[in-house]
Amino acid sequence: MKSAIDPDQQGQKPPxxxxxxxILEAVWxxxxxxxxxxxxxxxxxxxxxxxxxxxxxxxxxxxNFQNVSLQAAALALVAFGQAFVILxxxxxxxxxxxxxxxxxxxGLVMVDGGVLLGVLAGLAAGLGxxxxxxxxxxxxxxxxxxxxxxxxxxxxxxxxxxxGGTPIVxxxxxxTTLASxxxxxxxxxxxxxxxxxxxxxxFLRSTRFGRYIYAIGGNPEAARLSGxxxxxxxxxxxxxxxxxAAFGALILTARVASGQPTLxxxxxxxxxxxxxxxxxxxxxxxxxxxxxxxxxxxxxxxxNGLNLLNVRSYTQMIILGTALIAAVALDRRLARRxxx
Amino acid sequence: xxxxxxxxxxxLREVTKHYPGVTALDAxxxxxxxxxxxxxxxxxxxxxxxxxxxxxxALHADAGEVFVAGKSVKLDSPAAARKLGIVGISxxxxxxxxxxxxxxxxxxxxxxxGPGHQVLSRRLADSTATRALASLGASDVPLGSTAxxxxxxxxxxxxxxxxxxxxxxxxxxxxxxxxxPGSDASKLLELIRELRADAKAILFISHRLEEVIEIAxxxxxxxxxxxxxxxxxxEAPIDRMIELMVGRSIKDFFPPRxxxxxxxxxxxxxxxRDPEFHDxxxxxxxxEILGLAGLVGAGRTEVMRAVAGADPxxxxxxxxxxxxxxxxxxxxxxxxxxxxxxxxxxxxxLVLTMSVLENIALPSMARLTQGWGLLRRARVQDLGRQWCSxxxxxxxxxxxxxxxxxxxxxxxxxxxxxxxxxxxxIFDEPTRGIDVGAKREVFEVMHELAxxxxxxxxxxxxxxxLMNVAHRxxxxxxxxxxxxxxxxxxxxxxxxxAAFAAHVERKALT
Numbered sequence: 001m002k003s004a005i006d007p008d009q010q011g012q013k014p015p016x017x018x019x020x021x022x023i024l025e026a027v028w029x030x031x032x033x034x035x036x037x038x039x040x041x042x043x044x045x046x047x048x049x050x051x052x053x054x055x056x057x058x059x060x061x062x063x064n065f066q067n068v069s070l071q072a073a074a075l076a077l078v079a080f081g082q083a084f085v086i087l088x089x090x091x092x093x094x095x096x097x098x099x100x101x102x103x104x105x106x107g108l109v110m111v112d113g114g115v116l117l118g119v120l121a122g123l124a125a126g127l128g129x130x131x132x133x134x135x136x137x138x139x140x141x142x143x144x145x146x147x148x149x150x151x152x153x154x155x156x157x158x159x160x161x162x163x164g165g166t167p168i169v170x171x172x173x174x175x176t177t178l179a180s181x182x183x184x185x186x187x188x189x190x191x192x193x194x195x196x197x198x199x200x201x202x203f204l205r206s207t208r209f210g211r212y213i214y215a216i217g218g219n220p221e222a223a224r225l226s227g228x229x230x231x232x233x234x235x236x237x238x239x240x241x242x243x244x245a246a247f248g249a250l251i252l253t254a255r256v257a258s259g260q261p262t263l264x265x266x267x268x269x270x271x272x273x274x275x276x277x278x279x280x281x282x283x284x285x286x287x288x289x290x291x292x293x294x295x296x297x298x299x300x301x302x303x304n305g306l307n308l309l310n311v312r313s314y315t316q317m318i319i320l321g322t323a324l325i326a327a328v329a330l331d332r333r334l335a336r337r338x339x340x
Numbered sequence: 341x342x343x344x345x346x347x348x349x350x351x352l353r354e355v356t357k358h359y360p361g362v363t364a365l366d367a368x369x370x371x372x373x374x375x376x377x378x379x380x381x382x383x384x385x386x387x388x389x390x391x392x393x394x395x396x397x398a399l400h401a402d403a404g405e406v407f408v409a410g411k412s413v414k415l416d417s418p419a420a421a422r423k424l425g426i427v428g429i430s431x432x433x434x435x436x437x438x439x440x441x442x443x444x445x446x447x448x449x450x451x452x453x454g455p456g457h458q459v460l461s462r463r464l465a466d467s468t469a470t471r472a473l474a475s476l477g478a479s480d481v482p483l484g485s486t487a488x489x490x491x492x493x494x495x496x497x498x499x500x501x502x503x504x505x506x507x508x509x510x511x512x513x514x515x516x517x518x519x520x521p522g523s524d525a526s527k528l529l530e531l532i533r534e535l536r537a538d539a540k541a542i543l544f545i546s547h548r549l550e551e552v553i554e555i556a557x558x559x560x561x562x563x564x565x566x567x568x569x570x571x572x573x574x575e576a577p578i579d580r581m582i583e584l585m586v587g588r589s590i591k592d593f594f595p596p597r598x599x600x601x602x603x604x605x606x607x608x609x610x611x612x613r614d615p616e617f618h619d620x621x622x623x624x625x626x627x628e629i630l631g632l633a634g635l636v637g638a639g640r641t642e643v644m645r646a647v648a649g650a651d652p653x654x655x656x657x658x659x660x661x662x663x664x665x666x667x668x669x670x671x672x673x674x675x676x677x678x679x680x681x682x683x684x685x686x687x688x689x690l691v692l693t694m695s696v697l698e699n700i701a702l703p704s705m706a707r708l709t710q711g712w713g714l715l716r717r718a719r720v721q722d723l724g725r726q727w728c729s730x731x732x733x734x735x736x737x738x739x740x741x742x743x744x745x746x747x748x749x750x751x752x753x754x755x756x757x758x759x760x761x762x763x764x765x766i767f768d769e770p771t772r773g774i775d776v777g778a779k780r781e782v783f784e785v786m787h788e789l790a791x792x793x794x795x796x797x798x799x800x801x802x803x804x805x806l807m808n809v810a811h812r813x814x815x816x817x818x819x820x821x822x823x824x825x826x827x828x829x830x831x832x833x834x835x836x837x838a839a840f841a842a843h844v845e846r847k848a849l850t
Binding site for chain 2 (some may be wrong): 054071096206207208209211212215217219221222223224225226228229281285286
């Protein structure tokens with residue numbers, strides 16, 4: 001501004017108009033504040049879309065998207081639950097066998113007792129696993145890694161025992177067709193996931209319990225001294241996680257039209273992958289559910305695209321594991337550069 | 341010290357180090373001579389720790405040069421610095437807690453034997469460790485015991501022994517006495533004298549200026565990343581050092597008391613928890629600041645945490661306005677109006693991953709929500725704004741609390757608790773690690789709260805602070821109350837005597 005009234009400046013090249021400069025500065029400062037780590041995943045998702053739509057004719061069809069969203073539904077629910085646990089500095093490795101256990105319980109009860117009773121029994125089974133996980137971690141003081149790894153074995157064993165090692169068939173059609181129903185072209189499970197996402201997102205962001213979960217993950221001792229009941233809130237995250245896993249189990253059970261004691265074996269890894277790729281810190285307290293949703297999209301689209309390219313599922317496991325390591329390694333490197 | 345200034349062994353020339361948003365070191369030059377103790381003093385954030393970081397190779401300077409024995413050197417890793425004989429003994433001791441004393445001493449330079457020198461020789465390791473400990477007069481430290489179980493003073497000895505085993509010429513000590521009880525601290529100073537006689541160059545960083553006077557040959561004062569002066573110790577009495585550190589005179593440092601004590605608000609009686617504290621009784625009045633003096637480990641924090649419901653107690657009653665209170669968790673105490681401001685802000689007071697606003701709202705959230713736990717954002721914002729402006733918190737309040745300086749973090753901790761409108765506030769070492777200006781502001785807040793009718797307990801290890809801020813002082817020693825002084829009785833010697841009382845008695849018995 002000073003230059004405008006400075007006579008010495010006359011005859012020299014005029015400086016860019018203040019308005020334009022201000023806009024440029026605003027854009028630049030805005031660009032500078034963008035964290036590469038936060039936009040990395042959306043960029044990766046876009047890259048997958050570009051890659052698969054150029055290599056497969058089927059990828060960019062409405063039918064395929066219906067397919068992906070149906071496949072992603074169970075993972076999304078489990079990953080949302082996993083995010084609650086990890087945000088509070090925990091970890092739930094038992095989600096996969098919880099899904100199997102819920103599937104078997106649902107199947108067994110539904111065959112004799114009907115759809116409603118079956119669904120309620122399944123949800124109760126999930127609730128039970130969550131309560132036990134929560135108590136084991138908070139009351140018995142078993143570290144989450146060990147406690148939920150043990151629960152993985154227990155729930156899996158229980159599912160196989162109850163089912164006698166074989167799938168439970170003969171579920172009513174009114175239940176199994178739920179998975180394939182659509183509302184304005186969107187599969188019912190996907191709509192359910194969107195509702196769950198909205199509720200969970202809102203819970204974490206706008207309720208005090210949500211803030212407590214972040215506070216516990218960020219600093220459990222400070223949270224306790226602030227009058228937060230850390231043990232109860234932590235246990236609650238395990239209950240939420242197992243309940244969401246139970247909903248995921250219901251969707252999968254309907255899709256395969258049977259109670260399966262081996263359902264969901266890959267969900268522990270996939271859910272942790274989606275949560276971590278989505279930018280949630282494994283040390284707790286940091287990350288958003290929107291990032292987790294993006295992580296789910298990434299994992300699901302990757303699997304779908306590879307399927308379309310006829311990559312075998314065993315090879316896909318190798319690719320997913322490698323992608324997880326690469327993403328976290330890249331994140332660590334960027335974190336060091338920004339001095340975080 | 342000789343008068344014909346010997347050539348420096350280590351010399352820093354115009355060393356500069358930037359962090360995002362701050363210049364931690366601004367063209368600082370400094371030299372260390374063999375057989376000399378060089379003290380480095382300054383407020384927190386003045387650049388002392390950054391400077392040692394540069395010397396130990398843990399941090400990389402952005403500009404400037406380092407010379408060792410006249411040659412320009414590159415200190416690009418701790419290993420490079422160690423090779424040149426420069427070893428740092430950090431504030432947080434770098435001890436491997438699960439290894440033995442002997443293994444700790446030879447860590448990183450394990451003596452090996454056998455083909456290709458690949459087999460660790462326990463015999464050689466033990467003899468190296470024995471020699472190093474013996475030269476420190478610390479042969480009684482058992483070589484085979486697990487290092488993590490030693491006392492802080494002995495862990496420090498192990499670290500110094502490690503430096504000697506490395507044949508270090510230069511030893512950097514960052515606040516080595518801050519975590520030691522008095523007698524151990526004076527032993528350490530004695531040891532530093534011996535190291536000096538042994539022609540080591542020692543850089544000694546301490547907040548305890550009396551120690552600096554006692555031990556140093558020269559002192560360098562730094563302020564906001566700049567070197568202010570290097571003086572022979574004879575020319576730097578304590579007042580002068582403080583003036584140089586602060587940049588102004590220290591008069592009017594303590595704001596005047598503004599309140600008169602009224603009725604008793606908090607009363608505790610017969611509080612005990614074995615072995616930390618025994619039969620502690622005290623009371624605080626409305627408008628009163630009660631000072632709680634004592635040595636580190638005297639049980640002050642433990643009693644106060646029990647009052648705040650953060651830890652259990654074996655026995656004792658707590659009364660608030662005459663009504664008995666039995667807090668089973670911090671939330672009980674908070675609901676009753678008793679809040680505890682922890683001594684370790686970062687570990688216990690704040691959630692660093694959250695914003696300033698959210699940290700302030702944390703204990704008040706029940707008040708800031710409507711049905712179903714829904715947060716009222718506007719009220720969260722108002723609350724945070726109101727207290728940040730009242731307490732003068734500088735920094736972006738929507739941003740992470742991790743971006744604030746120590747003094748501003750302390751103000752956020754205060755804001756967080758004051759916002760719950762408590763009747764009793766327990767300040768545990770509220771001035772530790774914050775600079776002089778922020779200290780004064782903290783005292784002003786305490787006086788204002790007292791003037792507003794709050795009852796305040798002020799735990800501090802700085803006796804001058806207690807004498808100038810509190811209305812009354814209670815002294816604890818080894819878990820018991822040993823003295824109580826009214827304002828007209830305040831006397832540093834009497835407080836110190838009471839603080840050491842339990843230790844003296846024990847000695848008299850043996």
